[in-house]
Amino acid sequence: MVLRVLIIFMFFISAESFAKRNNKGFKRAQSYYKKKQYSLSLKALRRSYNFKYTKRIPASALYLIALNYQKLNNHKRSLYYFNRLLKNVYLKKHIRVLRALKKDEVDEVDIPKTLASAYFYMGQSHYAIFVQTENIAAADRAKKYFTICDEIDFNDKCSSFLENINEKLAYNQKKKKSFEFFVYAGRLIFQDRITIESSAGSDDLIANNNTVCYGAGIRRGNAFSGLILNGCIFSGTATIKGIVTDKDNPATTRDYKQSGVPIGGLLMEAGYYRLLDNEKTRLGLSLPVIYRSGLYTQPTGYTIPNAKNINFGIMGTASLILPYLELETKLGHMKNSNYLMLNGIFTF
Numbered sequence: 001m002v003l004r005v006l007i008i009f010m011f012f013i014s015a016e017s018f019a020k021r022n023n024k025g026f027k028r029a030q031s032y033y034k035k036k037q038y039s040l041s042l043k044a045l046r047r048s049y050n051f052k053y054t055k056r057i058p059a060s061a062l063y064l065i066a067l068n069y070q071k072l073n074n075h076k077r078s079l080y081y082f083n084r085l086l087k088n089v090y091l092k093k094h095i096r097v098l099r100a101l102k103k104d105e106v107d108e109v110d111i112p113k114t115l116a117s118a119y120f121y122m123g124q125s126h127y128a129i130f131v132q133t134e135n136i137a138a139a140d141r142a143k144k145y146f147t148i149c150d151e152i153d154f155n156d157k158c159s160s161f162l163e164n165i166n167e168k169l170a171y172n173q174k175k176k177k178s179f180e181f182f183v184y185a186g187r188l189i190f191q192d193r194i195t196i197e198s199s200a201g202s203d204d205l206i207a208n209n210n211t212v213c214y215g216a217g218i219r220r221g222n223a224f225s226g227l228i229l230n231g232c233i234f235s236g237t238a239t240i241k242g243i244v245t246d247k248d249n250p251a252t253t254r255d256y257k258q259s260g261v262p263i264g265g266l267l268m269e270a271g272y273y274r275l276l277d278n279e280k281t282r283l284g285l286s287l288p289v290i291y292r293s294g295l296y297t298q299p300t301g302y303t304i305p306n307a308k309n310i311n312f313g314i315m316g317t318a319s320l321i322l323p324y325l326e327l328e329t330k331l332g333h334m335k336n337s338n339y340l341m342l343n344g345i346f347t348f
Contacts, residue, residue: 025049026061029068038068054084062088063114067121075125082122090115097148106151116154119145127161134172139165174223181218184328186343188213188234188267192292192311193336198302200250203242207294209263211236213341217269225274228284235264238294244302258297265292269315284317288332288339311335319345 025048032041045065049057057065066081086094093115100106111119123145130138143165150158187210194205217230241257271286293308313334320327330341 026058026064029061029064033064033068033071036071038071042068042072054081055088059085059089059114063118066118070121070125073128075128079122079125082118082125085118086115090118101144101148101151106148111148111152116149116152120149120155120158123149123158123161127165130165131168136169139169177220177222177226179218179220180347181216182230182326182345182347183214183216184230184232184343184345185212185214186328186341187211188232188236188339188341190337190339192309192334194240194294194296194304195306196244196256196298196302196304198245200245203244205240205242205244205256207238207240207261209236209238209292211263213267213343215267219273221273223275223279225272227271228273228286229270231266231268233264233266235262237261238263240296261294261296263292263294265290267291271315271317273317280321282317282319282321282326282328284319286315286317288313288315288334290334290339311337313337315339 025044029041029044029048032038032044042065045051045061045068049061049065051057051065054062062081062085066078066085069075069078069081090112093109093112097106097109097111097115100109123142126138126142126145129135130142143162146158146161146165149155150162189211190209192207192209194207196203196205211234213232213234215230215232217228219226219228221227237259238261239257239259240261241255243253244256246252246254267288267290269286269288271284273282273284275282289310289312291308291310296304296307298304311334313332315330315332315334317328317330319329324346326345326347328341328343328345330339330343332339332341
């Protein structure tokens with residue numbers, strides 16, 4: 001009997017001594033935390049508690065462990081211990097808060113200050129992970145915890161965090177690249193040179209071409225910039241005029257003109273574009289290649305060797321993006337030729 005009493009007495013003495021030692025270690029850890037010595041605070045806590053067995057760690061110590069990791073930017077470890085705190089101490093209350101959040105009734109739940117503070121710091125850790133990794137799940141979790149804190153007016157920063165998350169999500173969505181297919185129709189007006197030859201020599205004539213074009217293309221880009229590839233077929237008429245050398249009398253010249261000359265061809269482009277901040281204006285630069293063919297009349301004794309021609313150069317683009325249509329203007333220069341295009345574009 002005496003032996004049994006002695007054993008019980010020694011057990012209580014040991015338990016009391018252990019509790020006092022842990023309490024001193026916790027106070028030391030608090031002191032280090034207040035001095036922003038977070039690593040030393042964790043060291044003091046580790047001497048008093050076994051971090052592997054979180055069920056044996058008091059709520060205040062578990063909260064301080066998670067908080068130290070959060071301040072050290074070790075967000076995954078911080079979230080682990082905050083989640084253990086929720087599971088070990090506040091599980092029923094946490095479930096109730098989440099149910100209230102779905103019903104938009106969080107302000108009706110009495111949330112302990114420590115739990116509210118845990119939500120706030122968990123939101124910050126998920127936010128930091130989202131910023132580093134652009135992980136959507138982390139953003140959703142951060143929004144969840146900041147929404148809870150904002151609903152109970154825990155901290156004025158909660159609404160700012162929510163705004164930042166939404167802005168970053170919108171920005172990340174805009175950064176995503178995708179394909180766009182489009183068709184277009186419009187006018188292609190250009191001026192090029194036609195060479196006419198005879199026994200007296202050769203002369204350059206100016207051809208004013210007025211055509212209608214139909215085309216399609218593809219874009220690969222985001223809300224800021226991208227690459228574009230497109231092509232169109234065109235057909236119309238040309239008016240040719242100029243001065244030619246008389247083949248029978250090289251010393252003299254005469255006026256020459258052809259009207260209503262049927263022409264047709266193909267225009268291909270590859271380029272780069274940027275969208276301005278309002279996302280309603282597109283500016284671009286492309287490298288076009290054009291194939292043009294005309295049914296020019298060749299007077300007796302004269303020939304037109306470049307009735308079919310391939311040309312290339314550079315073209316600038318400016319367009320206005322409307323809800324269902326894009327209005328585009330293009331200006332280009334291709335080896336002694338000038339081009340103007342006016343298009344209406346429909347994007348799928």
